[in-house]
Amino acid sequence: MTTTNAQESEIRLAAAGDGKTKGNRTPVRYGLLGRTLGHSWSPQIHQRLGSAPYELVELEPNELADYVREGHWEGLNVTIPYKRDVMPLCDELSAAAQRLGAVNTLIRTEDGRVRGDNTDLYGFAWLLRRFCERHMGGLEAIAGRTCLVLGSGGASRAVVGALENAGAKPVVISRTGEDDYASITERHAGAVLVVNATPVGMYPSCPASPVDEATLAALPLLRGVLDAVYNPERTGICLAAEHLGLPSESGLAMLVGQAWRSSELWQGTDLPLELVESIERELRTLTRNVILIGMPGSGKTSCGHCLAELTGRTAIDLDQAFAERFGAGAGEVIEREGEEAFRRMETKVLADYGKRSGLILSCGGGVVTRPENLDLMRQNGTVVMLDRPIDQLSSKGRPLSRARGVKALAEERMPLYRSWADVIVGCTGSARGDAEEIRRLLGL
Structure with missing residues (x-):
């Protein structure tokens, strides 16, 4: 494995x-x-x-x-x-x-x-300036405006200091007092930036967020989200911001700064x-997972092992990891407990490996049928679709492919593979060739 x-x-x-x-x-x-x-x-x-x-x-x-x-x-x-x-x-x-x-x-x-x-003050100030220049037109976008800082610990003090230096009006949100989490939307609807300065969402307790997506959505002037947590790359609050179409960034640049x-x-x-x-670029490249998705029989496992040989990383076949964890393979679990039970168990395995760093993960073909799995992949990974022609796919040893037919599964899943993928690789005919193309595209 x-x-x-x-x-x-x-x-x-x-x-x-x-x-x-x-x-x-x-x-x-x-x-x-x-x-x-x-x-x-x-x-x-x-x-x-x-x-x-x-x-x-x-x-x-x-x-x-x-x-x-x-x-x-x-x-x-x-x-x-x-x-x-x-x-x-x-x-x-x-x-x-x-x-x-x-x-x-x-x-x-x-x-x-x-x-x-x-030097945390310098590190966050560096991250803040770059983020505002990239996504908000510069630091003037927060000057005189409310910025919410979640948490009141040591990291919060550095965040508040950098925001004050930039001319913003930071408001610390804590578990107690008038400015608590329940009061965010009522008291601070004019906030233009939210910064997580708590450890909530830090590896291994990820993805998690100190506030939910609905809270962010209820801030009509919100223009961005930052997180002092640097692992995973996309924390829970950053993923929530992405769902709303808001720019976000976690704290790796702050750490390096x-x-x-x-x-x-x-x-x-x-x-x-x-x-x-x-x-920062080097760390992102080295620590980001490569997550292979695609139809059953598209060659994800073989490609993953070849890519591991080329890059010196660890390759994990999640179907095999599933069998080792639960003592039974996909076919046996589906026959005994049904597909829905299998999918819930599969998500648990993905959640375990998806939050780790620097891995190559080969996913089962049906992983895209549960929407929650996408965030588990994206929190610390680049999603790569292996696109193999349907007539080259085999249903041997694949219970759902046999039961439903490859073409029926493809009609259901191909749009999901394409929408989830950060990169789509047309299969070259050899696992080694596919791996070499992925390595080139991702700069590994």
Whole structure:
């Protein structure tokens, strides 16, 4: 079912403990300090920025003070839940850190002092400016206008600061108080931008959103949605915005932008700003899934394995993953429990793999019959249709193709395949040829 995937394990850091430093004694040069660091792309980003080696440092609260004050490190990023806890441990704080009441970057100065800074402000400001220029005509589109910031934690403070610097009127939405989630449409119908600064929708609890599509639809002046969460690529709130025809973007550019500024502070040098978009593009290409759809018998599994060999990724045949998970194949489940039960179970398997990164997923032919499956694919993937002529399709070993006939299935499904696909590849006659064409089209 799988092939060796060095890229996936490197980028996702999915294995527990992979690349992590426990305790408060191991020296590191640069790193990310937090409590539970299940995944992070920061090591790969800082490798490109020159601030490496960069490690993940997991600490319990009782270890924090000793590590910050006495640990052997040169520069650290700080994430949940320690962005405020490290502030009293610093000898000095930048103006940004003082203003926001949170620190995400620690610098060990030449005389051994600990300086706290906040580069999240820079990272979100970079994302905000680019988004407004691309989709709203520039930052003037939010000047003097209401922008809703969902959440009141450390990320929220950076978002609010960047919006204030841009001349916007940020309103923080939290679970309590007058400006709570229930009051959004009643009190803030004039909002032009919504920003998610909560962890809701972050991998692996995705796709999820702090507000539903109906809430966004009820904001008549809304022109865009941003999310500080960077994994998955399309978070739940971004997918909801897409359904409404609104531009949206998650937080990968913010992540790279804040890392770029942190690296400058640690290395004491100016770095090319072009690195931000360059690294962002590389990460998107490496972490985005390739999801193969098409008629039963179109060659998705064979193509997926060939593409895995060409790219060094992992290929997953979702029909085989289904059988391994439930102990029975599609035909047996359909015969025993019916097609509807099979489709619900198939969606569970897709939901599990669709939220991961850097995979090649070969889907069953009927995956397009459940509309909810599209968001499960698009949250972190590019959907590729293999378009093979009907007269070249076989129904052997395919219960629904035999029962209904290939032509009847094609009439039902072909419009769905075409509407779901980001890329359509006409089959070349060989799985290797199809894989090479996909690799070329997607720049893998």
